[in-house]
Every structure is written in structure tokens, then in C-alpha cells.
Amino acid sequence: MNPTLLIVHIVRFFVLLLFQGLILKQMSIGWGDVVYWNVILYPLFVLLLPVRTSTWQLLLLGFAMGLGVDLFYDSPGVHASALVFTAFVRPLVLRLMEPREGYSLSASPSRVVFGFQGFMQYSGILMLVHLFFYFSVEAFTFVYLLDILQKTFFSFLFSMAFIAMITLIFSASK
Amino acid sequence: MSQLLIRYGTLLLFLLLESACFYMVIRYNSDQRSIFTSSAKRFSTGIQERYYNVSSYIGLREKMDHMQAEKAALKAELETLRVQYADVSGSQDTSFAVRMIPARAFNKSTLGNYNWITLDKGEKDGVKPGMGVINDDGIVGIVRGVSAHYALVMSVLHRDTRISGAVLHKGSHGLLVWRSSDPRVLDLDYIPKHVVLEPGDTIVSSGYSNIFPEGIRIGMVISSEVPQGQNFYEVKVKLDYDFFKVDDVYVVDNPAREEISRLEASMQQ
Known part of the structure; x- marks a missing residue:
């Protein structure tokens, strides 16, 4: 990987970690029994790693990021387990969405590669996987399945809105 | 291979x-989570505290108004008590005076099933495990672990927290448990069905466990019914305050609590 790209990923790691732990965590809140505001953004770090990152690298980086978030959330292992799982699933989703001409070597799976719609699809699948896994581990039983699904649904909605905004603002269009 | x-x-x-x-x-x-907190969490707690120092300026105005109002109410109460005290003026025993240790809560959450709050006061300020934590509007939680400068509080919004609550003016009491997914609604268990309980009744702390002073307002009954064939009510209690806004809290140091639990422990032997 060329050095500038490396720095971008390192900076992204810390920015997402602090943003999640300091700001998004404080902002999260439930209203009444139904609506539920919670934005989970840190998986974006794993989603945006270059396409050719090997699975074991993804797993270790996901583990590190997850543990970092766990420090802020007081939930040792919960975020980490979810992000390791998401990292494990990522190559499968990438293979599923591979363009006909294949990926260029150094590309990150971003808006530039997939187009806006494609990127939302890609991050949507992985975010859904991540959130469902996360809330399941957090409850640690499927007794609260309805509760888990409800939390997953609302977190997914708001998180994807954030991802869409970030994608539109920060990545250059084609 | x-x-x-x-x-x-x-x-x-x-x-x-x-x-x-x-x-x-x-x-x-x-509960072993407190181990994780005291050691590994030093790092994130430090950052969070610094962040809190900055972010707490936002909303300072609102908080000051609130404090002003509270101060006024307290002054009024003080005067009333002074008058009453002059009438009694017999006992001078102050060894059982309840002390309030003011603290700031940060790193709070209402999202998980097992919520914890970190306080910026610890052993050095006299905080001990088992003490209750309240704020101006109600009950916040119970201290479970302390380090030198921080304390870890098991929030009311923790699935394992049990707090004794009484129905105001009706003399009956039960256990408050958080089972719903709504951070503002608690369940009140073990209210026998002969008690007349209606939505709108006020629930206060009972003071039986000596963790919390007696008569702190907790919330209001929003629904109560006796299920078919049961002897106890199923009661839902709506908290008076938004847990999300819990910031300035008081740790209740009740000297009687330790003495009573010592006495109880000696009886069990």
C-alpha cells in the first residue's frame, strides 16, 4: 500500500473511533417504546479497507477497532465480536458484488468503485449483518428477538443515513 | 500441515x-466488569472526562436556572426546619446525619440492557460500594465499585438492579425492576392485590434498605392491573426524569446503613 493511503486508513481508524466513542455514543437515546436513535459508524473503517486486504488482516483490524469501541461502551468483547464477524463476511459480499472487469488492485470499496447506489448496497448488507450480530451478542439470548430486531432496524436506518451523508460529502464523484 | x-x-x-x-x-x-473498568479503562475514561469538561459548557445556562430554582426551594425548606427544630431542640445527636457527596456523572448510557454510569468521585471522597446515588429529580443507581478517583454506578436501568419502592400515602411497597426496552418505564413487583392502586399514584423510595433516603420521588404509576389468578399487581411506573440528562448527582452516605448491615450480618451468624 502506498504511504499516503496508509495514513488515510490510520487517521480514519482514530477519527471513527473517537467520533463513535465520544459523540455518537452520547447522542444515542431511545424515545418511548418504539423509536430508537442510535448511530453506529465505526464499521465503516472495515468496509473501506482496500479490496485486496487479506481476510486475516481484516479480522485483526476489525478486532482492534471493536475493542477500542468497547472501551468507550464499557462492553468488553461485544463490539469486537460483531466487527470480527463483519470483517469475516466482507470478502463474501465483495465477491458477490464484483464488477465484470474485476476490482483494480489498490481500490477501496467506495463510491468510486461501486457508484453511490452500489456502495449503499454494499455497506447496507454489511451494516445489517453487523448490527444484528451486535445486538444479539449484547442481549446474549434470542429471547428478546423482537427487541433485537427493533433495535437493529432503527440503528440501521439512522446509521445508513449517516453513511449516505458522509459518502456524499467526503468522496469525490466519478 | x-x-x-x-x-x-x-x-x-x-x-x-x-x-x-x-x-x-x-x-x-x-459485576467483574468493574475490574475491566479500573484497569483497562483508564485510557478511555481520561479522554471522556476531558471531552465532558468541554461539552458540559453547552447547556450551562439551563442547568444554572435549574440550580437556582433548587436553591430557592432548599432555602425555604431550611427555614421551615429551623423553626421546627427550635420547637424540639432536644436531641443534639448528629452522628446519624446523612451526608451527600456531590459528583458528576459521565459515560452514561441508556441503550444497553446493563447500563453503568461512571462518577468523578471515588474512595478519596468517601464513596463506598453499596451507597445510593440520586440526583435532584430522583434515583440514579447504586455504587458497585470504586477506585481512588472514580466510582462505577449500577444504573437503575440495569436488568439486575432491584430498588425498594413504596406507594406514597398508601403504605404498600414493592421492588422496582427494569424489564421494558423503554428507559423511562420500570416495573413495580409484589404490590399485593388488596391495595387500591391507580394510575397517577406516586412511587417514592421506601427507605427500607437504607441505601436511599426515604421519600425520594421516583415516578408515577401509568398502568396497574392484577392478572387473572395472581395475588400481585403488574405495575408500570414512568420515571419522572430523563435518564439521558443525568449529570449532577449526589452519593448518599448514610452512616446508619453500615451499622444496620453490620447488625444484620451478626444476627445471621
Whole structure:
């Protein structure tokens, strides 16, 4: 990987970690029994790693990021387990969405590669996987399945809105 | 062997990391979480406190108004008590005076099933495990672990927290438990069905456990019914305040609590 790209990923790691732990965590809140505001953004770090990152690298980086978030959330292992799982699933989703001409070597799976719609699809699948896994581990039983699904649904909605905004603002269009 | 490693290496790593995670989840799921807090969490607590110092300026105005109002109410109460005290003026025993240790709550959450709050006061300020934590509007939680400068509070919004609550003016009491997914609604168990309980009744702390002073307002009954064939009510209590706004709290240091629990422990032997 060329050095500038490396720095971008390192900076992204810390920015997402602090943003999640300091700001998004404080902002999260439930209203009444139904609506539920919670934005989970840190998986974006794993989603945006270059396409050719090997699975074991993804797993270790996901583990590190997850543990970092766990420090802020007081939930040792919960975020980490979810992000390791998401990292494990990522190559499968990438293979599923591979363009006909294949990926260029150094590309990150971003808006530039997939187009806006494609990127939302890609991050949507992985975010859904991540959130469902996360809330399941957090409850640690499927007794609260309805509760888990409800939390997953609302977190997914708001998180994807954030991802869409970030994608539109920060990545250059084609 | 190396063939196998190449083939299943990533799967193996995946399983290894997941089991490490689950080990942590299970290991620290209960009260042992405080161990994690006191050691590994130093780092994030430091950052969070610094961040809190900055962000607490926002909303300062609102908070000041609130304090002003509270001060006024307290002054009024003080005057009333002074008058009453002049009438009694017999006992001078102040050894059982309840002390309030003011503290700031940060790193609070209402999202999980097992919520904890960190306070910026610890052992050095006289905070001990088992003390109750309240704020101006109601009950916040119970101190479970302390380090030198910080305390870890098991929030009312923790599935394992049980707090004794009484129905105001009706003399009956039960246990408050958080079971719903709504951070503002608690369940009140063990209210016998002969008590006349209606939506709108006020629930206060009973003071039986000596963790909290008696008569602190907790919330209001929003629904109460006796299920078919049961002897106890199913009561839902709506909290008076937004847990999300819990910032300035008081740790209740009741000297009677320790003495009573010592006495009880000696009876059980």
C-alpha cells in the first residue's frame, strides 16, 4: 500500500473511533417504546479497507477497532465480536458484488468503485449483518428477538443515513 | 500441515478471535466488569472526562436556572426546619446525619440492557460500594465499585438492579425492576392485590434498605392491573426524569446503613 493511503486508513481508524466513542455514543437515546436513535459508524473503517486486504488482516483490524469501541461502551468483547464477524463476511459480499472487469488492485470499496447506489448496497448488507450480530451478542439470548430486531432496524436506518451523508460529502464523484 | 494452515488459517483466526471476544463478554458480563473498568479503562475514561469538561459548557445556562430554582426551594425548606427544630431542640445527636457527596456523572448510557454510569468521585471522597446515588429529580443507581478517583454506578436501568419502592400515602411497597426496552418505564413487583392502586399514584423510595433516603420521588404509576389468578399487581411506573440528562448527582452516605448491615450480618451468624 502506498504511504499516503496508509495514513488515510490510520487517521480514519482514530477519527471513527473517537467520533463513535465520544459523540455518537452520547447522542444515542431511545424515545418511548418504539423509536430508537442510535448511530453506529465505526464499521465503516472495515468496509473501506482496500479490496485486496487479506481476510486475516481484516479480522485483526476489525478486532482492534471493536475493542477500542468497547472501551468507550464499557462492553468488553461485544463490539469486537460483531466487527470480527463483519470483517469475516466482507470478502463474501465483495465477491458477490464484483464488477465484470474485476476490482483494480489498490481500490477501496467506495463510491468510486461501486457508484453511490452500489456502495449503499454494499455497506447496507454489511451494516445489517453487523448490527444484528451486535445486538444479539449484547442481549446474549434470542429471547428478546423482537427487541433485537427493533433495535437493529432503527440503528440501521439512522446509521445508513449517516453513511449516505458522509459518502456524499467526503468522496469525490466519478 | 502447512497446506491445512493456508486453507483454513483465516477460518481458524476468525474462530480464535470470536472465542476471545465471547470469553470477554461472558467473563465481564457481571459485576467483574468493574475490574475491566479500573484497569483497562483508564485510557478511555481520561479522554471522556476531558471531552465532558468541554461539552458540559453547552447547556450551562439551563442547568444554572435549574440550580437556582433548587436553591430557592432548599432555602425555604431550611427555614421551615429551623423553626421546627427550635420547637424540639432536644436531641443534639448528629452522628446519624446523612451526608451527600456531590459528583458528576459521565459515560452514561441508556441503550444497553446493563447500563453503568461512571462518577468523578471515588474512595478519596468517601464513596463506598453499596451507597445510593440520586440526583435532584430522583434515583440514579447504586455504587458497585470504586477506585481512588472514580466510582462505577449500577444504573437503575440495569436488568439486575432491584430498588425498594413504596406507594406514597398508601403504605404498600414493592421492588422496582427494569424489564421494558423503554428507559423511562420500570416495573413495580409484589404490590399485593388488596391495595387500591391507580394510575397517577406516586412511587417514592421506601427507605427500607437504607441505601436511599426515604421519600425520594421516583415516578408515577401509568398502568396497574392484577392478572387473572395472581395475588400481585403488574405495575408500570414512568420515571419522572430523563435518564439521558443525568449529570449532577449526589452519593448518599448514610452512616446508619453500615451499622444496620453490620447488625444484620451478626444476627445471621
